[in-house]
Amino acid sequence: MKKIGILGSTGSIGTQTLDIVRENRDLKVTALAVDSNIELLERQVREFMPNLVCVYREDKAKLFKEMVKDLPVKVVTKMDGLIECATESEAETMITAMVGMIGIQPTIEAINAGKNIALANKETLVTAGHIIMPLIKEKGVALLPVDSEHSAIFQSLHGEDRKKAYKILLTASGGPFRGRKLIELKGKTPKDALKHPNWSMGQKITIDSATMVNKGLEVMEAAWLFDMSVDQIQVVVHPQSIIHSMVEYVDGSIIAQLGVPDMKLPIQYALFYPERRPLTAGERVDFTQLSQLTFEVPDMDTFFGLRLAYEAGRCGGSMPTVYNAANEWAVAEFLKGKIEFLMIPTMIEKAMQQHKMIANPSLKEILNIEQVTYDFVRGFTESGL
Numbered sequence: 337m338k339k340i341g342i343l344g345s346t347g348s349i350g351t352q353t354l355d356i357v358r359e360n361r362d363l364k365v366t367a368l369a370v371d372s373n374i375e376l377l378e379r380q381v382r383e384f385m386p387n388l389v390c391v392y393r394e395d396k397a398k399l400f401k402e403m404v405k406d407l408p409v410k411v412v413t414k415m416d417g418l419i420e421c422a423t424e425s426e427a428e429t430m431i432t433a434m435v436g437m438i439g440i441q442p443t444i445e446a447i448n449a450g451k452n453i454a455l456a457n458k459e460t461l462v463t464a465g466h467i468i469m470p471l472i473k474e475k476g477v478a479l480l481p482v483d484s485e486h487s488a489i490f491q492s493l494h495g496e497d498r499k500k501a502y503k504i505l506l507t508a509s510g511g512p513f514r515g516r517k518l519i520e521l522k523g524k525t526p527k528d529a530l531k532h533p534n535w536s537m538g539q540k541i542t543i544d545s546a547t548m549v550n551k552g553l554e555v556m557e558a559a560w561l562f563d564m565s566v567d568q569i570q571v572v573v574h575p576q577s578i579i580h581s582m583v584e585y586v587d588g589s590i591i592a593q594l595g596v597p598d599m600k601l602p603i604q605y606a607l608f609y610p611e612r613r614p615l616t617a618g619e620r621v622d623f624t625q626l627s628q629l630t631f632e633v634p635d636m637d638t639f640f641g642l643r644l645a646y647e648a649g650r651c652g653g654s655m656p657t658v659y660n661a662a663n664e665w666a667v668a669e670f671l672k673g674k675i676e677f678l679m680i681p682t683m684i685e686k687a688m689q690q691h692k693m694i695a696n697p698s699l700k701e702i703l704n705i706e707q708v709t710y711d712f713v714r715g716f717t718e719s720g721l
């Protein structure tokens with residue numbers, strides 16, 4: 337029996353992870369954490385019977401305690417509770433599937449407690465890769481990527497000498513606005529941006545896909561995971577999302593991982609690695625039905641959030657935190673209908689321009705820069721610029 341915890345169990349990755357638990361009776365969930373969706377959490381707790389749950393929002397946690405008072409489950413709240421969940425004693429592996437920088441601290445504490453990490457929360461490595469990667473080594477735990485591209489790269493590197501990898505080819509669907517020019521992106525609404533052509537995901541990452549900031553975050557995430565510079569990572573637009581990424585080796589050979597666009601594949605791979613389990617439900621790639629696989633150069637003038645990610649990644653230090661925090665704030669405002677679509681990358685750009693980079697920020701500094709960046713972009717919007 338393999339015991340796991342899921343931080344962000346009510347989200348897109350969290351619920352798909354629970355689907356896999358349902359299909360594999362040798363997995364047991366011991367800890368779950370959410371922000372506020374206590375209705376779904378109650379159903380999950382009654383079905384999977386974890387020892388511990390965290391409801392981050394305190395008012396909701398109080399209500400939740402009442403809802404499950406007939407069950408032997410401990411309910412905790414706020415950051416202390418999230419950390420208690422991340423370090424729950426029975427869990428061997430933590431699936432970090434929360435959205436945003438809130439994932440950093442619990443991930444660090446989970447590693448400190450000797451847990452293996454199945455990492456979905458890309459914001460963690462983007463902002464704190466310089467803290468997480470050495471800690472993973474020091475504690476001797478595994479860090480398994482859940483993001484489909486990073487799982488593909490991980491699988492394409494398997495059994496190879498990593499020093500012989502020449503570059504990574506990171507594929508991108510291009511999102512709902514692929515092929516559009518800057519002028520055509522003016523006035524795009526959250527409803528337009530939430531229509532992803534291939535993947536069904538949480539709202540924040542779906543908007544990140546529409547701006548291609550998601551790909552930018554993935555470039556920085558891949559640089560940390562596979563110890564490469566961002567300039568060794570080339571984004572290739574591949575609208576069919578069948579090739580999930582590739583590694584080119586020094587001899588010119590390219591190894592790729594292919595599959596249907598279904599997150600259960602990389603989630604399951606991370607949960608059972610190195611074992612490959614059959615995928616009981618879901619489709620398989622049928623080459624006779626694939627009419628074509630196409631590839632394009634990303635348009636970094638239109639999707640300038642991707643260009644800015646390369647700049648943030650090259651700069652390093654605290655700059656990726658500024659990139660990420662400005663984006664998190666801007667996406668939330670865009671979803672509330674308060675700012676224009678193109679203001680998302682514009683805010684990232686403005687925030688990066690005014691930031692004085694710190695080379696090796698501590699966790700405290702990262703969290704402080706997050707707040708300072710939020711204040712900056714808030715002021716920037718309020719000034720009506």
Ligand code: NDP
Nearest residue numbers: 344346347348349370371372373392434435456457537538
């Ligand atoms: P969702 O928005 O669907 O889910 C987010 C989850 O995080 C929810 O369970 C939410 O709880 C929980 N959460 C948010 N804030 C807190 C908090 N303060 N404390 C505890 N839990 C919290 O996101 P996704 O599943 O789409 O994405 C999760 C992460 O995985 C992101 O970093 C994303 O970039 C990454 N990822 C996602 C992919 C996908 O296919 N969805 C693919 C690759 C990476 P509640 O429901 O209560 O709000």
Ligand code: MG
Nearest residue numbers: 483484485554
């Ligand atoms: Mg991805």
